[in-house]
Amino acid sequence: MDLKIRQLSKHYANVAALDAIDLDVESGELVALLGPSGSGKTTLLRVIAGLLHPDSGRVLFGENDATSLSLRERNVGFVFQHYALFKHMTVAENIAFGLRSRPRRRRPDKAAIKRRVDELLTLIQLPEFGARYPEQLSGGQKQRVALARALAIDPTVLLLDEPFGALDAKVRVELRRWLRRLHEQTGQTTLFVTHDQEEALELADRVVVLKDGGIEQVGTPDEIYGEPASAYVFDFIGRANTLEGRIDGGQFVLDGHALRLPADTDDSGPAQLYVRPHDLAPTALDTGLRAEVAAVHRRADRTTLELRVQGQAKPLEFDWPAASQAAVPAAGSEIGLQLLRYRVYPAR
Numbered sequence: 001m002d003l004k005i006r007q008l009s010k011h012y013a014n015v016a017a018l019d020a021i022d023l024d025v026e027s028g029e030l031v032a033l034l035g036p037s038g039s040g041k042t043t044l045l046r047v048i049a050g051l052l053h054p055d056s057g058r059v060l061f062g063e064n065d066a067t068s069l070s071l072r073e074r075n076v077g078f079v080f081q082h083y084a085l086f087k088h089m090t091v092a093e094n095i096a097f098g099l100r101s102r103p104r105r106r107r108p109d110k111a112a113i114k115r116r117v118d119e120l121l122t123l124i125q126l127p128e129f130g131a132r133y134p135e136q137l138s139g140g141q142k143q144r145v146a147l148a149r150a151l152a153i154d155p156t157v158l159l160l161d162e163p164f165g166a167l168d169a170k171v172r173v174e175l176r177r178w179l180r181r182l183h184e185q186t187g188q189t190t191l192f193v194t195h196d197q198e199e200a201l202e203l204a205d206r207v208v209v210l211k212d213g214g215i216e217q218v219g220t221p222d223e224i225y226g227e228p229a230s231a232y233v234f235d236f237i238g239r240a241n242t243l244e245g246r247i248d249g250g251q252f253v254l255d256g257h258a259l260r261l262p263a264d265t266d267d268s269g270p271a272q273l274y275v276r277p278h279d280l281a282p283t284a285l286d287t288g289l290r291a292e293v294a295a296v297h298r299r300a301d302r303t304t305l306e307l308r309v310q311g312q313a314k315p316l317e318f319d320w321p322a323a324s325q326a327a328v329p330a331a332g333s334e335i336g337l338q339l340l341r342y343r344v345y346p347a348r
Ligand SMILES: Nc1ncnc2c1ncn2[C@@H]1O[C@H](COP(=O)(O)OP(=O)(O)OP(=O)(O)O)[C@@H](O)[C@H]1O
Pocket: 012, 015, 016, 017, 035, 036, 037, 038, 039, 040, 041, 042, 043, 044, 195
């Protein structure tokens, strides 16, 4: 089922938790809602679920306006960060819960419920775990059961609110890869809330970046990473260096150096250039951007140089290319820098 959000707003006192949001999620898509704390992710998910009423706007499931339907009528599947399994029920009973509590005329018979539970236990790769109680499971296993319970009712959409947020980093990475494979099997339309950009980029078909209750950018992971629409998205999505300068005559100009901008640049005036530490390369001093090596930081997986550029208040980070034959420059030396990929945003 596809999902359409139209002009959705929700205010708390004078805070716009959601500010006229428009969003289309296609049937079968896995979409990540990504943003820092307080950007409105959870509010959006709760309004879609029917747990929270918007001030204005509409939620459509397919062609049906679901805005005034209850949680149950919407038939959505929901998984929260903190395991909400029923402690006194076995894993199998937990998974069966949504089907068993349906009104009699829509309730499958016992055999059909058992078949569905077995099918889901296999799907979440816990086929032998039906008789266990939640306290006998690890955190990751509990979340897989919570997911099976949400899927049991064949939900119109699956809504996941930081479902792996309480797990340790390694389990988190395993589970998100598992969820991606599971999604490919089920084709279930899914919205996934996270504040972790890596999780969003690895997991989702499309990523929605939220800021202060509004949508800053919607795109595939490649688009969000490679063509961030604003300085905010560039900064949020990975490590970033900034250089202060000006846009002038189709170039970005800073102390004694100019960089070419896309042909369609028609802005002018103060601007910031954003470049990632691995999108810098060493080059000849007289053609490159001149920088002084302020410090060399060696780590297990990379060597990062801290660089000072004349006229710039903030240092640059530069990941020295691992394949480079040249020796890592020493602190105090001067190098030329080539910027392989960068983006320039006019100052606000
Ligand atoms: N019940 C409430 N009463 C008052 N303000 C609220 C309430 N719920 C949310 N807010 C405010 O609405 C804004 C959006 O909150 P929301 O929980 O949707 O953000 P979030 O992106 O999910 O953040 P987090 O990652 O911390 O969960 C925040 O400014 C928050 O303080």
